[in-house]
Amino acid sequence: MAEVSAPPTRRLEILSAAAELFARRGYHGVSIGDLGRAVGLTGPALYRHFRGKEALLAEMLLDISERLLTEGRRRVAAADTPEVALDALLRWHIDFALDNPALITVHTRELGSVPQPERREIRRLQRAYAEEWVRVLLLMHPEAAEDRARAATHAAFGLLNSTPHSTGELDRDTMATLLHAMASEALTGAFRS
Amino acid sequence: MAEVSAPPTRRLEILSAAAELFARRGYHGVSIGDLGRAVGLTGPALYRHFRGKEALLAEMLLDISERLLTEGRRRVAAADTPEVALDALLRWHIDFALDNPALITVHTRELGSVPQPERREIRRLQRAYAEEWVRVLLLMHPEAAEDRARAATHAAFGLLNSTPHSTGELDRDTMATLLHAMASEALTGAFRS
DNA sequence: GTCCGATGTTAATCAACGTTAACAGCGACC
DNA sequence: GGTCGCTGTTAACGTTGATTAACATCGGAC
Numbered sequence: 001m002a003e004v005s006a007p008p009t010r011r012l013e014i015l016s017a018a019a020e021l022f023a024r025r026g027y028h029g030v031s032i033g034d035l036g037r038a039v040g041l042t043g044p045a046l047y048r049h050f051r052g053k054e055a056l057l058a059e060m061l062l063d064i065s066e067r068l069l070t071e072g073r074r075r076v077a078a079a080d081t082p083e084v085a086l087d088a089l090l091r092w093h094i095d096f097a098l099d100n101p102a103l104i105t106v107h108t109r110e111l112g113s114v115p116q117p118e119r120r121e122i123r124r125l126q127r128a129y130a131e132e133w134v135r136v137l138l139l140m141h142p143e144a145a146e147d148r149a150r151a152a153t154h155a156a157f158g159l160l161n162s163t164p165h166s167t168g169e170l171d172r173d174t175m176a177t178l179l180h181a182m183a184s185e186a187l188t189g190a191f192r193s
Numbered sequence: 194m195a196e197v198s199a200p201p202t203r204r205l206e207i208l209s210a211a212a213e214l215f216a217r218r219g220y221h222g223v224s225i226g227d228l229g230r231a232v233g234l235t236g237p238a239l240y241r242h243f244r245g246k247e248a249l250l251a252e253m254l255l256d257i258s259e260r261l262l263t264e265g266r267r268r269v270a271a272a273d274t275p276e277v278a279l280d281a282l283l284r285w286h287i288d289f290a291l292d293n294p295a296l297i298t299v300h301t302r303e304l305g306s307v308p309q310p311e312r313r314e315i316r317r318l319q320r321a322y323a324e325e326w327v328r329v330l331l332l333m334h335p336e337a338a339e340d341r342a343r344a345a346t347h348a349a350f351g352l353l354n355s356t357p358h359s360t361g362e363l364d365r366d367t368m369a370t371l372l373h374a375m376a377s378e379a380l381t382g383a384f385r386s
Numbered sequence: 387g388t389c390c391g392a393t394g395t396t397a398a399t400c401a402a403c404g405t406t407a408a409c410a411g412c413g414a415c416c
Numbered sequence: 417g418g419t420c421g422c423t424g425t426t427a428a429c430g431t432t433g434a435t436t437a438a439c440a441t442c443g444g445a446c
Contacts, residue, residue, distance in 0.1 A: 010393085024305065025305060025306075026219050026220070026221055026222075026302070026303075026305070026306070027219070027221075027222075028219055028220075028221030028222045029219075029220075029221045029305075029306065031432080031433060031434080032433070032434060032435085033432095033433080033434095041393095041394075041395095042394080042395065042396080043433090043434085043435095044394085044395075044396085044434095044435075044436080045393075045394055045395075047434095047435075047436080048392075048393055048394075049393090052434075052435075053433095053434070053435095108358075109219075109302060110219075112217060112218055112219070112222075113218075113219070113222065147362040147363050148363065148367075148371065150359070150362060151359045151362060151363050151368065151371055152371065152375065154355050154358055154359040155352050155355050155359070155371070155372060155375050156352070156375075157355065157358075158351040158352045158353075158354060158355025158358070159348050159349070159351045159352040159355075159379060160351075161351060162347050162348050162350060162351025162352075165301075165347055165350075165351070166343070166344045166347045166348070169340040169343060169344065170340050170341065170344050174341075175344065177386075178341065178344060178345065178348070178383060179348060181382045181383060181385065181386065182345065182348050182349075182379040182380070182382050182383050183379070184382065185378040185379050185381060185382030186352060186375040186376070186378050186379040186382075187375070188378060189374045189375050189377065189378030189379075190371060190374060190375050192374065193370075193374065203423085224402075224403060224404080225403075225404060225405085226402090226403080226404095234423095234424075234425095235424080235425065235426080236403090236404085236405095237404095237405075237406080237424085237425080237426085238423070238424055238425075240404095240405075240406080241422075241423055241424075242423090245404075245405075246403095246404070246405095
């Protein structure tokens, strides 16, 4: 009764396992057989859930991009000042990256493996998400050039998205606080001089 | 007379083209045929220069790791204070990343595609390079935990290595200065509180 | 109780890939 | 001027991979 539509639990299970494998070995380094085996099926069974390997990747990246953008926009809209907005964006991105290291890894690496036209759509979403950051930064530094704000944003993403490569020596809260501090300072430093 | 040994220009040409392709499409996304074509040869011609595709990748990553470590160590040894050492490391890494965006990309992504035992050796070199940074940071902040210094180092790497993804809107000098400022501030902020 | 759609399986197809074999040109050195 | 090593080529081989076909099971709707 609570479930209005069919529970596509298998799809999600596959997507989750695929994210893990793609993050570890790269899209081309993982076969359909590997993906099936990871969820206790044979390779061809995946075609009951996805149109093909590329479609699976496309759906995964599309979902990530949409989640990042939607919640990012929501938080910016809810903020009263650019400073608060930036803080909210930082917390959102850090939470997402710490909760979904595999997704972040795939998201930053495998765009090139997605076929058109999904590729274009994903790029659009990624850019829109980045532009939220740029917009906030420009509100905080009205005299700054857009170019600089964009470059600073990408550098901050690089810093935040490095989490998966830090072999979890710090506990989650400490790591979140550290990343927040470092990215904050970096983004401030980007507009001094 | 100036050339003591044979000039292996073809090898370097291939390695350079391979770096570009691996960075763009990933190791598994590039075929031997692609690599040959990129330097005006057929696929099998590559076997005159490398034992195979994996050996080519291994040599590439090994070379990068060695260059980073050697010059990093040199600069740290030449510095009188940790502050000067950190500045020197930052400049070195930024120069390397801006001059060799493809190499940096492959270096951070494709370790997993290198077979043992080269993989272990590359990891060792990468770790040793990171430890140079950690050592300098701990000299600057003797009270800090090693874990934190290591995590901060990896985050800084993420920031610096993001260059290839910033679609070169800023000119090189501006970008170098921006990255230096952001990474400096980030690494300082990592040890406040 | 039957039918059917959803979800699996195994077997088959076809292309692509890494690698090796067999052969050719060519320039250096005796 | 002949030989040889270096660096190419094309053809062939064996494997793997994505995808499709043909067939099985099973649970719920009528």
